[in-house]
Amino acid sequence: MVRGEFPLFEDELPFARPTLPLPETLFNGIKDIILSGIITNGKYVSEFEKRIATYLEVKEAIAVSSATTGLMLVINALKLKGEVIIPANTFAATAHAVVWAGLKPVLVDCELTTGNISPEKVIEAITPSTTAIMGVHLYGNPCDLSKLEEIKKKFGLKLIIDAAHAMGAIYNGTMVGIQGDAHIFSLSPTKLLSVGEGGMITTNDEMLADLLRINRNYGLQPGEVDAIMIGLNGRMEEFNALLGLEGMKLLEENVIRRNNLAKFYIEGLSLLPGITFQTIESGCRSTYKDMAIFIDPVQFGLDRNFLAHVLQKEHIPTRKYFYPSIHLLKVYRDDFKEYDGKLPHTERLSSTTLSLPLYSHMKEEDIIKVCEGIKSAHLYQKELVSSY
Numbered sequence: 001m002v003r004g005e006f007p008l009f010e011d012e013l014p015f016a017r018p019t020l021p022l023p024e025t026l027f028n029g030i031k032d033i034i035l036s037g038i039i040t041n042g043k044y045v046s047e048f049e050k051r052i053a054t055y056l057e058v059k060e061a062i063a064v065s066s067a068t069t070g071l072m073l074v075i076n077a078l079k080l081k082g083e084v085i086i087p088a089n090t091f092a093a094t095a096h097a098v099v100w101a102g103l104k105p106v107l108v109d110c111e112l113t114t115g116n117i118s119p120e121k122v123i124e125a126i127t128p129s130t131t132a133i134m135g136v137h138l139y140g141n142p143c144d145l146s147k148l149e150e151i152k153k154k155f156g157l158k159l160i161i162d163a164a165h166a167m168g169a170i171y172n173g174t175m176v177g178i179q180g181d182a183h184i185f186s187l188s189p190t191k192l193l194s195v196g197e198g199g200m201i202t203t204n205d206e207m208l209a210d211l212l213r214i215n216r217n218y219g220l221q222p223g224e225v226d227a228i229m230i231g232l233n234g235r236m237e238e239f240n241a242l243l244g245l246e247g248m249k250l251l252e253e254n255v256i257r258r259n260n261l262a263k264f265y266i267e268g269l270s271l272l273p274g275i276t277f278q279t280i281e282s283g284c285r286s287t288y289k290d291m292a293i294f295i296d297p298v299q300f301g302l303d304r305n306f307l308a309h310v311l312q313k314e315h316i317p318t319r320k321y322f323y324p325s326i327h328l329l330k331v332y333r334d335d336f337k338e339y340d341g342k343l344p345h346t347e348r349l350s351s352t353t354l355s356l357p358l359y360s361h362m363k364e365e366d367i368i369k370v371c372e373g374i375k376s377a378h379l380y381q382k383e384l385v386s387s388y
């Protein structure tokens with residue numbers, strides 16, 4: 001469309017697709033589950049938890065019905081009060097979990113190079129009411145866990161990580177999942193390991209793990225009817241765990257494949273002025289849950305929104321993760337006026353970041369075509385702007 005009459009892709013390219021196991025690998029398990037009559041929180045869930053704990057080299061893994069539920073359960077089980085420091089550059093659910101628990105989210109700015117929570121800003125935001133920090137591994141790229149651990153120790157806080165994007169990420173040579181008090185992974189369809197709806201909490205704290213198992217079961221201890229916690233129904237279904245168990249066999253390969261696909265994007269776009277990428281620190285591995293590019297409108301010639309519009313005409317869908325950022329979401333913006341103008345990095349990234357199509361089984365030639373679309377948008381910027 002930029003040049004010819006036809007879009008680069010005849011049929012719209014998917015933005016994200018779960019990479020799922022072949023149906024025939026699931027048939028026996030499905031039959032087993034149905035015949036056993038145990039369809040939730042049974043042996044497939046325990047096996048899935050064990051497999052994740054082994055993969056991530058962490059003591060405990062607790063399967064839950066979603067990452068949002070997992071975040072709520074962890075906040076509740078840690079008996080947090082007062083204020084929880086979170087990044088403003090994240091998905092709505094990070095903040096929602098804090099608010100649902102009756103706590104106050106305190107928003108901080110991010111690093112421009114990674115989009116991840118800034119440890120310096122965390123220190124500035126600590127007050128006598130602060131009880132926890134919640135980091136996010138943005139797009140699967142680990143946040144600065146060692147600095148956050150230092151702050152946790154120094155100020156006696158809890159450290160929770162919204163690791164929704166980060167199943168398979170590596171931080172300083174170690175799988176992400178063991179650091180802090182707990183990591184919460186999402187297993188929903190746009191994330192790397194998809195089970196339909198689901199989440200996984202990992203922790204090295206066995207006492208916390210026991211509380212979480214009680215808490216995901218209405219606050220009831222096994223075999224008891226008397227609740228000891230204000231729990232939820234946060235259990236995972238057996239079918240989802242079965243999908244997770246089979247999906248895990250593809251996970252490591254998928255993380256590697258996404259890293260290679262991301263490299264393809266980076267090579268394809270790096271010569272264009274005004275396009276930069278998330279910095280991945282040495283010793284770290286991102287999952288590339290999202291392939292985010294940062295667009296400098298002056299150097300590139302078009303701004304993020306205009307580029308998204310041009311690409312959509314080529315049948316290339318994109319996403320503006322995370323716009324609006326937390327303090328500008330409709331539900332929060334009246335209460336969070338205090339942050340207006342106080343989160344410059346977040347606001348800049350939120351208005352210049354564009355996530356491009358990426359899924360684990362995506363074809364390299366499709367990435368080349370997406371890059372072509374972006375290149376022609378840059379080359380023909382003047383024509384595009386004047387014809388708009």
Ligand SMILES: *Cc1c(COP(=O)(O)O)cnc(C)c1O
Pocket residue numbers: 066067068069090091093094136162164165185186187188198199
């Ligand atoms: C997807 C996502 C969640 C929520 O995960 P669910 O499993 O859908 O509840 C939480 N935080 C972030 C950063 C996410 O991207």
